[in-house]
Amino acid sequence: MNYFTHAMIHYALLLFLIFRLCTCLDTISIKTNPIRDIDNTVLVSSGETFALGFFGEPNFRYVGIWYHKIPGQTVVWVANRDNPITDSSGFLSIDTTSGNLVLYKTSRINQTVEVVWSTNSSSACSPASDCVAQLLDSGNLFLLHNINKHVIWQSFDYPTNTRLSNMKLGIDLRTGVNRFLTSWKSDQDDPGTGNYSYRIVPGGSPQLILYKGQIPSWRAGHWNGIGWSGIPDMAGKFLFNVGFVNDNNEISDMWGVSDLSILSRLVLNESGVLQIFLWYKGAERGWNEMWSAPTDRCDQYGRCSAFGLCDSSNAARFECICLPGYEPRSPTQWHMRDANHGCVRKPGSSICSKGEGFVKVTNVKVPDTSNVTVISSSLSLKACKKECLRNCNCTAYASANISKGGSGCILWHGNLTDTRKFTSDGGQDLYIRVDEQELAQYAKKPNGMLASKRNRIILVVSCVTIFFSITFFAYWFCKRKRKESSKEKKLDESERHSDLPFFDLRTLITATDNFSATKKLGQGGFGSVYKGQLVNGQEIAVKRLSKHSGQGMEEFKNEVTVIAKLQHRNLVRLLGCCIHKEEKMLIYEYLPNKSLDYFIFDASRRSHLDWTKRFEIVIGIARGILYLHQDSRLKIIHRDLKASNVLLDSAMNPKISDFGMARMFGEDQIQENTKRVVGTYGYMSPEYAMQGLYSTKSDVFSFGVLLLEIITGRKNTGYINGSPFPNLIGHIWELWKGGRVLDIVDPILCQPFSAQEEISKCIHIGLLCVQEGATHRPTMSAVISMLANDTTLPPPNTPAFIFNQKTSHNADASTSRSGEAASLNSVTITTLEAR
Numbered sequence: 001m002n003y004f005t006h007a008m009i010h011y012a013l014l015l016f017l018i019f020r021l022c023t024c025l026d027t028i029s030i031k032t033n034p035i036r037d038i039d040n041t042v043l044v045s046s047g048e049t050f051a052l053g054f055f056g057e058p059n060f061r062y063v064g065i066w067y068h069k070i071p072g073q074t075v076v077w078v079a080n081r082d083n084p085i086t087d088s089s090g091f092l093s094i095d096t097t098s099g100n101l102v103l104y105k106t107s108r109i110n111q112t113v114e115v116v117w118s119t120n121s122s123s124a125c126s127p128a129s130d131c132v133a134q135l136l137d138s139g140n141l142f143l144l145h146n147i148n149k150h151v152i153w154q155s156f157d158y159p160t161n162t163r164l165s166n167m168k169l170g171i172d173l174r175t176g177v178n179r180f181l182t183s184w185k186s187d188q189d190d191p192g193t194g195n196y197s198y199r200i201v202p203g204g205s206p207q208l209i210l211y212k213g214q215i216p217s218w219r220a221g222h223w224n225g226i227g228w229s230g231i232p233d234m235a236g237k238f239l240f241n242v243g244f245v246n247d248n249n250e251i252s253d254m255w256g257v258s259d260l261s262i263l264s265r266l267v268l269n270e271s272g273v274l275q276i277f278l279w280y281k282g283a284e285r286g287w288n289e290m291w292s293a294p295t296d297r298c299d300q301y302g303r304c305s306a307f308g309l310c311d312s313s314n315a316a317r318f319e320c321i322c323l324p325g326y327e328p329r330s331p332t333q334w335h336m337r338d339a340n341h342g343c344v345r346k347p348g349s350s351i352c353s354k355g356e357g358f359v360k361v362t363n364v365k366v367p368d369t370s371n372v373t374v375i376s377s378s379l380s381l382k383a384c385k386k387e388c389l390r391n392c393n394c395t396a397y398a399s400a401n402i403s404k405g406g407s408g409c410i411l412w413h414g415n416l417t418d419t420r421k422f423t424s425d426g427g428q429d430l431y432i433r434v435d436e437q438e439l440a441q442y443a444k445k446p447n448g449m450l451a452s453k454r455n456r457i458i459l460v461v462s463c464v465t466i467f468f469s470i471t472f473f474a475y476w477f478c479k480r481k482r483k484e485s486s487k488e489k490k491l492d493e494s495e496r497h498s499d500l501p502f503f504d505l506r507t508l509i510t511a512t513d514n515f516s517a518t519k520k521l522g523q524g525g526f527g528s529v530y531k532g533q534l535v536n537g538q539e540i541a542v543k544r545l546s547k548h549s550g551q552g553m554e555e556f557k558n559e560v561t562v563i564a565k566l567q568h569r570n571l572v573r574l575l576g577c578c579i580h581k582e583e584k585m586l587i588y589e590y591l592p593n594k595s596l597d598y599f600i601f602d603a604s605r606r607s608h609l610d611w612t613k614r615f616e617i618v619i620g621i622a623r624g625i626l627y628l629h630q631d632s633r634l635k636i637i638h639r640d641l642k643a644s645n646v647l648l649d650s651a652m653n654p655k656i657s658d659f660g661m662a663r664m665f666g667e668d669q670i671q672e673n674t675k676r677v678v679g680t681y682g683y684m685s686p687e688y689a690m691q692g693l694y695s696t697k698s699d700v701f702s703f704g705v706l707l708l709e710i711i712t713g714r715k716n717t718g719y720i721n722g723s724p725f726p727n728l729i730g731h732i733w734e735l736w737k738g739g740r741v742l743d744i745v746d747p748i749l750c751q752p753f754s755a756q757e758e759i760s761k762c763i764h765i766g767l768l769c770v771q772e773g774a775t776h777r778p779t780m781s782a783v784i785s786m787l788a789n790d791t792t793l794p795p796p797n798t799p800a801f802i803f804n805q806k807t808s809h810n811a812d813a814s815t816s817r818s819g820e821a822a823s824l825n826s827v828t829i830t831t832l833e834a835r
């Protein structure tokens with residue numbers, strides 16, 4: 001062999017190696033060799049950003065595109081994702097008859113060649129040799145006509161789980177191609193079609209929605225003129241170019257980075273999370289995840305169901321509230337933080353040409369727009385409102401395009417689903433249709449209110465009316481004054497005959513130093529209490545009732561007379577009353593030892609009360625309540641049982657005070673329902689707090705809370721360090737389930753071991769009293785029997801977790817109410833339910 005032939009052979013070998021390893025070509029045609037799995041050949045784009053070839057486990061071979069230079073083979077597209085080749089026989093070439101790009105495999109048994117995947121275009125080239133496949137530097141794989149450069153097929157039209165810069169999602173109405181992302185089955189090794197998809201949904205105002213199967217899991221929302229409404233942080237970001245086209249040709253979304261030196265990809269991962277990754281010069285840890293969605297609880301589609309509003313700004317609070325004019329369909333579930341039943345319009349609202357209007361909710365992702373009506377982009381917001389008012393089925397409206405102050409009109413006619421609040425200045429204004437009364441309520445609030453011209457007129461008319469009324473009233477009052485005082489004398493005389501002592505106002509003024517602040521013992525929902533001393537030395541407590549009882553003089557007197565007859569050693573004794581013009585006062589025996597809360601919630605004072613004493617107190621309270629519920633001639637529901645309403649006499653015997661108050665002040669007599677909720681947070685049963693339903697079982701609930709407080713020395717509303725629960729009941733329930741309930745018992749009670757069994761029993765009884773369902777709670781007589789006897793107790797059901805939040809359904813999301821809860825802890829409050 002001469003030197004020349006030797007050199008030729010070496011040269012040929014080198015050429016072979018170069019062809020084998022260096023794959024500089026970015027096109028496949030009939031003339032080029034196919035891309036063969038067995039050869040390890042890859043197709044590389046001209047700028048060497050992307051490569052196309054075979055990847056996967058030896059028995060699961062796929063054709064895909066990945067970043068050529070970035071280590072770790074990040075696959076961005078897969079051809080045969082659901083149809084892997086089980087050996088290395090696969091090859092990719094242009095089909096000689098149709099001109100399509102086809103992936104073949106060869107059967108080992110009979111050597112026949114089969115199609116695994118194909119671009120499947122009917123309009124490929126003739127002759128087929130004119131067709132070439134080309135991998136572009138954008139990551140797009142083209143099948144194109146080599147002569148006229150017409151693109152027949154492109155991989156960007158058939159995305160898998162990754163969206164690259166400048167790739168459109170959405171529908172091409174001319175070709176019917178719908179481009180959407182679908183997750184892999186497994187991020188590690190199975191690119192097969194997974195359960196999640198992210199797509200543009202036409203209809204109404206088109207939206208981008210992430211689905212799990214057929215069920216929406218997150219909504220990027222509709223295009224609001226500057227961005228997708230559910231992704232306010234992505235709109236107008238310097239890094240990205242975003243755009244939306246909705247015309248006769250297509251409904252599509254464009255997305256890309258403006259800086260070409262940055263590589264970006266949006267991935268729908270296997271767990272249904274969208275992630276944006278960036279790769280840039282100097283990126284040390286490789287791909288940097290810059291964004292992901294869904295993230296918080298409010299991102300979950302329909303988190304708060306129909307007519308709910310999700311606001312996750314306060315992590316401690318339930319994130320769901322009802323939109324203005326709506327209330328929870330199932331208040332009990334709602335209180336358990338279960339929003340599945342959503343909200344319904346408050347009963348009795350009339351929203352059809354009865355003076356209704358709109359309340360503005362700011363900074364929201366507007367509800368699902370799949371069934372909305374969109375009206376011409378030039379319509380003003382005012383015209384939009386008019387349009388909504390015209391149709392009684394219209395529940396809300398918003399501006400369709402919020403760029404440049406807002407134009408266009410979206411009208412909702414049915415359920416408002418998946419509305420969420422954004423904390424920052426993102427989102428847009430949504431106008432909710434409410435009835436006249438609700439409108440008036442919001443009119444009183446400075447923020448978030450849409451004050452229409454109509455409302456202003458109403459306001460002026462009202463002011464004028466009020467002015468004239470006052471003038472007239474003053475005149476009438478002066479005329480009446482004389483008549484009144486003579487009538488009062490007559491009343492005084494008839495009162496002498498009843499058994500109840502009537503006190504003279506002057507007597508009480510003297511006794512209390514003219515109701516001086518130094519004599520004030522406390523303040524409750526019904527008025528203030530003063531200490532006094534009569535001329536004969538007897539100490540009294542004077543309750544000066546607030547003036548808005550809504551009750552006439554005669555009825556009040558009758559009521560007091562009846563209640564004064566109630567006598568029980570565990571009820572504070574009513575000594576008499578005083579009525580003078582608008583003043584109404586009740587005079588009680590004075591108890592020197594203050595109230596139960598003064599002792600049990602104080603670290604040093606509660607040591608005066610050992611278990612024996614506390615048990616006696618519990619029994620005493622229970623007997624007092626039982627007397628009110630069934631032993632007296634009247635059935636009285638206390639409605640405001642709490643530690644501060646249990647007074648202690650000199651021998652530390654409990655005496656319930658304020659009984660009969662609810663009766664005197666209740667608008668309706670003792671029956672199921674009231675609009676006026678009187679009570680104290682932390683002690684109110686869920687059905688009473690939420691629906692105004694009360695019965696003897698609401699008192700049983702309050703008793704249960706009180707019992708648990710006496711045992712633990714803790715307030716129900718107080719937070720327990722390290723507890724995941726907002727209140728004592730929840731905490732005790734958790735310990736109870738874990739069999740560790742004695743952990744929470746006031747340590748000074750655990751001294752004699754013999755007491756532990758009785759304490760456990762009392763906690764058990766307490767838990768029976770605070771059960772969620774009123775019917776499950778025992779009656780007061782059953783409670784006394786359980787306390788006194790050794791019977792087997794039924795296991796308690798889940799208690800009601802009454803959370804420390806305002807119960808009136810105020811959905812004006814623009815005013816924060818986080819500060820209110822704390823101040824409501826210990827004072828008695830009176831809520832007028834908004835109707």
Ligand SMILES: *[C@@H]1O[C@H](CO)[C@@H](O)[C@H](O)[C@H]1NC(C)=O
Pocket residue numbers: 107108109110111112
């Ligand atoms: C060749 O073998 C494959 C199975 O490997 C079979 O599916 C196919 O029908 C066979 N083709 C012919 C022509 O026998």
Ligand SMILES: *[C@@H]1O[C@H](CO)[C@@H](O)[C@H](O)[C@H]1NC(C)=O
Pocket residue numbers: 116117118119120
């Ligand atoms: C190609 O088209 C045929 C018939 O229209 C279809 O059965 C096949 O699944 C298609 N293949 C691909 C890879 O889309």
Ligand SMILES: *[C@@H]1O[C@H](CO)[C@@H](O)[C@H](O)[C@H]1NC(C)=O
Pocket residue numbers: 184185186194195270
């Ligand atoms: C997809 O959903 C099916 C049925 O719900 C489930 O069995 C399967 O595990 C899910 N797959 C993935 C990758 O989550």
Ligand SMILES: *[C@@H]1O[C@H](CO)[C@@H](O)[C@H](O)[C@H]1NC(C)=O
Pocket residue numbers: 225377401402403404
């Ligand atoms: C929104 O309004 C702006 C400014 O008026 C306009 O340029 C834009 O095209 C509008 N967008 C849509 C989707 O109507």
Ligand SMILES: *[C@@H]1O[C@H](CO)[C@@H](O)[C@H](O)[C@H]1NC(C)=O
Pocket residue numbers: 187269270271272273275289292
């Ligand atoms: C999907 O993305 C989320 C958010 O980045 C991440 O927590 C999760 O682990 C990812 N899932 C998988 C399977 O990679």
Ligand SMILES: *[C@@H]1O[C@H](CO)[C@@H](O)[C@H](O)[C@H]1NC(C)=O
Pocket residue numbers: 368369370371414415417
């Ligand atoms: C839209 O209307 C359809 C048909 O009435 C209904 O099934 C769907 O739940 C509605 N979507 C929303 C978000 O209300």
Ligand SMILES: *[C@@H]1O[C@H](CO)[C@@H](O)[C@H](O)[C@H]1NC(C)=O
Pocket residue numbers: 391392393
């Ligand atoms: C309002 O809704 C009801 C029931 O869905 C329907 O029968 C009625 O035609 C609707 N009215 C208008 C004006 O759309």
Ligand SMILES: *[C@@H]1O[C@H](CO)[C@@H](O)[C@H](O)[C@H]1NC(C)=O
Pocket residue numbers: 305306341342414415
């Ligand atoms: C509206 O929501 C309620 C409760 O979520 C549901 O029962 C009803 O089917 C919904 N109506 C429509 C039209 O989606």
